Amino acid sequence: MTTAAARRMPVSVRMRRAVTNGRVTAVLILLPPALILFTLFVMLPLGESAWYSFFNWNGYGAPSNYVGLENYERILNHSVFHIAVGNTVKIVAISLLIQMPLALLLALLIYKKTPTNAVFRLIFFLPYILAEVAAGLIWSFVFDGNYGVTASIAAGLGLENVFILSDPDWAFAAIMTVIVWKYFGFHMMIYIAALQSVPQDQIEAARIEGARRLQVIRYVQIPSIKPAIVVSAFFAIIGALQVFDVIIPLTNGGPSNQTHTIVTYLYTFGLTRLNIGFGSAVGVILFVGAVTVALFYQRIFMKRAQG
């Protein structure tokens, strides 16, 4: 009665009805709070990022020192920014090459609904629900060369103290270990949900035709959870662009700026030094990166996975 019948009435009648039945009131009351909040705290700051990025500005008064693209030039020529981007790429690589295969293997081992599997599922998902800062702090204890677990192990083996987090060559490997530890359970859960919805008769049909366990996995199960794999890889990439919390307690970007990611770079060189214009430019670059990834990814994989 709200659609077809209403459409046949004259416009004036429809308008009057819309007002009296509360349709207009509903739109005017229920919609604006969300739109205002979203505009004020999401879209407006995003636009302002672009605007501020053309200024050399410390955040006080109005931005007036217009510098054009100088901020962008400085960022793109900054060696620390190159390290930050390189580290982000490393995180993506580790996620795709180690974390996701591990998660898939575990998912295949425990996707069936049994009590033992439920316990393992719970354990593997546990790191994911911890706050990143807490995870970082826990692992900074593990890696502490004087007090931590590493120290105990080194002492047990009769080695000298090792300070992984202050070793420029190893610090980032340690961070990537923490990232795998923290997030593999999340990817595993995505795969488990997908594996559980693969129709059992497909698997049985393959078995009856003589397929071995590995062949079932290779030709039945993995192809049918492909959409889940595509989605989890997307999370891994977008997540890599945002890594921040874990780094702060572990290395804070050090030693000698070797372990920065894009967001810690933004924070360290933009906010703590109140280079609002510079930091905003980093934000814009991050935005462009994220949107490019999202659009390309959608175009290349998501469509194919659905079709």
Place this chain on the structure above:
Amino acid sequence: MTRGHLARNLFRLAFLCIVASFVLAPMLATVLGGFKTNAEIRTNALGLPAMWDTQFYGAIMSDPAFWRYLGNSLVISIGSVVLTLIVGAAAAYVFAQITFFGSRMLFSYVLLGLMFPFATAILPLFIKVRDIGLLDTWWAVILPQTAFSLSLAILLFRTFFAQLPKELFEAAYIDGCGYVRFFWRFTLPLSAPILATVGTFVFVQSWNNFLLPLVVLNSRDVFTWPLGMMQFRGEYVTQWNLTLAFVTLTILPAIVFFLAAQKYIVAGLTGGAVKG
């Protein structure tokens, strides 16, 4: 069961146990570390403590700052959940029930928020919060956090609302129930599962949030627990046992909450985590 089967199963269990110990060992070391003296941590970081000394846990729990940090986090998280649910569900209801000129466009506009990470706009956000005069208040975290959860919340709510039976609305409408009343009386109560899922998701995100509070909160009076924890760590750099006790006491509620609300958390964090 054949012998090959058995061997394979044993191998599988062994592998799972190895991974499980890799997952659990750091957490276990943290919990146990809170019972040890620093001298003992130095020589025995992983094993059971020689003597279960509870004074470090006691010291944290009798510190009013610790409870203030948790209280601030709780208020901010609950505030964000309530605001996201009300504001988000209201808007999603309009998008699901009422078609008007431009409604499609507005919906796409709101979904733009799914495209980019929170950190991109953090500096202008800081300036805006400062200029409005909200720095060092709970609102400085609640409002931006809510705004950033809205895109996902509205997307999930709208999908759910659109699946509610249309006949229900038509019957209520004939009985003289308007749109706004219908929203309160029928849509919200019928949507408990999706409200719980989104609510849990927003709560966990807020409880664990670090970057936003770090940027907009400077006074220790309003610190959330992650900020308090980092502050604490900075003050007691060499006293790992105190820091470990602090960490344990803050992650314990999260773990208990997780075990209690597991269903919603897994659904909310994996199925719903479009933003990653």
